[in-house]
Amino acid sequence: MFVAGKISGELRNRLVTAASDVWSKPVEALSRLRVALWVLLFHPAARRDRFAAVSIVDGRARLGTAPVPVLPAAAAQYNLDRVCDALERAGIPYMRVRPRDYTRNAVAVTIPERKRVLRALAEEFRRDPGYVAAVDRRGERAGAELCALRRSAWRRVAEAPVVRIWHQFVLVDRVHAHGSDYGCDVEFWEPRSGGRLRAAQPNRVAGVVPADYKPVHLPNESFTCFRDLSADPAHKPRLYPTHPYFAGPLIDDITFPIDFVYTWVDGEDPVWQARRDAALAGVDAGLRLSDQATNEARFMSRDELRYSLRSVAAYAPWVRRIFLVTDRQVPAWLLAEDERLTVVDHKEIFTDQAALPTFNSHAIESQLHHIEGLSEHFVYFNDDVFLGRPVPPTLFFHSNGTSRYFPSKALLPMGPRAEADTPVAASGKNNRAVIEELTGKAIAAKMRHVPHAMRRSVLREIEQRYAPQVAATAAHRFRHPEDLAIASSLVHYYAYATGRAVPCDLEYDYVDLAQPSSPRRLNRFLAERRFEVFCLNDTTSERTMYRRQSAMLKWFLEGYFPVPSVFEADRPHPAHIPGVRPEQVAHPPVPAS
Numbered sequence: 001m002f003v004a005g006k007i008s009g010e011l012r013n014r015l016v017t018a019a020s021d022v023w024s025k026p027v028e029a030l031s032r033l034r035v036a037l038w039v040l041l042f043h044p045a046a047r048r049d050r051f052a053a054v055s056i057v058d059g060r061a062r063l064g065t066a067p068v069p070v071l072p073a074a075a076a077q078y079n080l081d082r083v084c085d086a087l088e089r090a091g092i093p094y095m096r097v098r099p100r101d102y103t104r105n106a107v108a109v110t111i112p113e114r115k116r117v118l119r120a121l122a123e124e125f126r127r128d129p130g131y132v133a134a135v136d137r138r139g140e141r142a143g144a145e146l147c148a149l150r151r152s153a154w155r156r157v158a159e160a161p162v163v164r165i166w167h168q169f170v171l172v173d174r175v176h177a178h179g180s181d182y183g184c185d186v187e188f189w190e191p192r193s194g195g196r197l198r199a200a201q202p203n204r205v206a207g208v209v210p211a212d213y214k215p216v217h218l219p220n221e222s223f224t225c226f227r228d229l230s231a232d233p234a235h236k237p238r239l240y241p242t243h244p245y246f247a248g249p250l251i252d253d254i255t256f257p258i259d260f261v262y263t264w265v266d267g268e269d270p271v272w273q274a275r276r277d278a279a280l281a282g283v284d285a286g287l288r289l290s291d292q293a294t295n296e297a298r299f300m301s302r303d304e305l306r307y308s309l310r311s312v313a314a315y316a317p318w319v320r321r322i323f324l325v326t327d328r329q330v331p332a333w334l335l336a337e338d339e340r341l342t343v344v345d346h347k348e349i350f351t352d353q354a355a356l357p358t359f360n361s362h363a364i365e366s367q368l369h370h371i372e373g374l375s376e377h378f379v380y381f382n383d384d385v386f387l388g389r390p391v392p393p394t395l396f397f398h399s400n401g402t403s404r405y406f407p408s409k410a411l412l413p414m415g416p417r418a419e420a421d422t423p424v425a426a427s428g429k430n431n432r433a434v435i436e437e438l439t440g441k442a443i444a445a446k447m448r449h450v451p452h453a454m455r456r457s458v459l460r461e462i463e464q465r466y467a468p469q470v471a472a473t474a475a476h477r478f479r480h481p482e483d484l485a486i487a488s489s490l491v492h493y494y495a496y497a498t499g500r501a502v503p504c505d506l507e508y509d510y511v512d513l514a515q516p517s518s519p520r521r522l523n524r525f526l527a528e529r530r531f532e533v534f535c536l537n538d539t540t541s542e543r544t545m546y547r548r549q550s551a552m553l554k555w556f557l558e559g560y561f562p563v564p565s566v567f568e569a570d571r572p573h574p575a576h577i578p579g580v581r582p583e584q585v586a587h588p589p590v591p592a593s
Helices: 009-042 044-048 072-089 111-127 151-156 270-281 304-315 361-365 423-439 456-465 467-475 486-497 518-528 543-560
Strands: 053-057 060-064 095-097 105-110 131-135 162-166 184-192 196-198 208-210 216-219 239-242 258-263 322-326 341-345 377-382 385-387 403-405 407-411 445-447 452-455 501-503 508-512 533-537
Touching (some): 072 105, 072 111, 072 162, 111 151, 111 162, 111 184, 131 151, 361 467, 361 486, 403 452, 403 486, 423 486, 445 486, 452 486, 456 467, 456 486, 486 501, 508 518, 518 543
Parallel strands (some): 095 239, 258 377, 403 501, 508 533
Antiparallel strands (some): 053 060, 095 105, 131 162, 162 184, 184 196, 196 208, 377 452, 385 533, 407 445
16 A cells, blocks of 8 residues: 555556556467368358457457458448348348347347248358347346357357347457447347237337338438448448338437537647737736646647547447537648538638637637528537547437436535636536526526537527627627536527426546546546547646646547547548448348248
């Protein structure tokens, strides 16, 4: 304990990690050798295939791809199409269904076709080795993952109501992989009396359907919004057969477009620094600015935007467009030519051009709804906010258009605004005054530092109804005691008071990079990957801590998001795995009847 108290949390974390590696390496090496020998002795043909690399994933040797930059949705699409290819080549009728799981794909066949189906899948996966597991009628894994090259694997799943199949896509960090989470389920539906088919596991539409039907052929987007952002948008989409019951949208499906908006600044840019220093020199001498309004940590860029965009590409591929709001700056690595991402300068959105340049996030946020082409429903991100796992659009909006917001357990200080208040407390109290005037009720909770879902029309309404306060906020070049915090708080409470937003919860955590515990917490994030959203923030660190924190952050973010997004010009783009192979399909799709 004495020694532990004398060293930093980061160094202690590295020592523990190094000790763990020393013990784990021999075990991993033996596991890798065992799998490699098995492939060499029993499946020499697999060695020539690109799906023959032996890698360590989660401490176990697995047969999978050579390390490739693949997005989760691309892996899910590939698994689906390999199953469909096998069934179509064998002339086996099937239909696609809509699972409850946002990231899952599923196809249904009938129980009488079971032997043919398993034979066709086994043959397909002898060419493209993968893994298979039994799934029970509740949709839960009911057995171990089995290498699909083994004949015994198919015997062990022969009676399962559902069989889950996937390839092991080893990522470029050689540690993590897209595996069973993105597998395709093959469901064996039971023929019942009265000419009906009974589902093998729960889905989002129907447990029983007529067995005699005319199939409808639809593209992937008709079944899921978990789509591959790396795919060529000009590519003709594959059509999948399905039952008419599964063909239309459901009442809880989100069918309206959703955009994302980022605000970003490079505080290391000397030209930008000169503009900031000139603006500071012009601040009224009688105005006391909070240290947090001008602290350099507020404007430091540690390349967080790159990784936040990677998190969006991996885990929210349903986004329509992304807008990046900046002050005459563009990240050197950004591929600005991509039509899905638009750089917007402050001068394009500020009603009062005399307010520019501005260094006040409250001011910038007050003008976001002026972005040309922005959808009615959009989500506002700071670049230090990340998605931690796949999230559906319903995390941010209900299908009737109502937005969701996420109150914090932290409370605003009560009482009137005081000179000693931080910018967060002062703007929160100003928001409270607005809501009290509107509803006669006070607000007490702060908001979590998460992506903020909002509606453009609500922001316009706030701008019109509280024109003097909004204009004053927009005119303050630095955070000011009289600011409204519109995008991060006021819009949510106002929308709730007027029936257009509801409070909700999500799996979330916040890390202050200046705290000694941050290395330990980041290590846990990387191991567990359980949060839907997390924030890595720093508003107090001095420049002397910048290099150490940047190194720690880069190690963590590269480990969590190893696959580049399509918006990076200086990195290889994620691999798009062709889904349809028409030359291999001997028979057209036919219904599962």
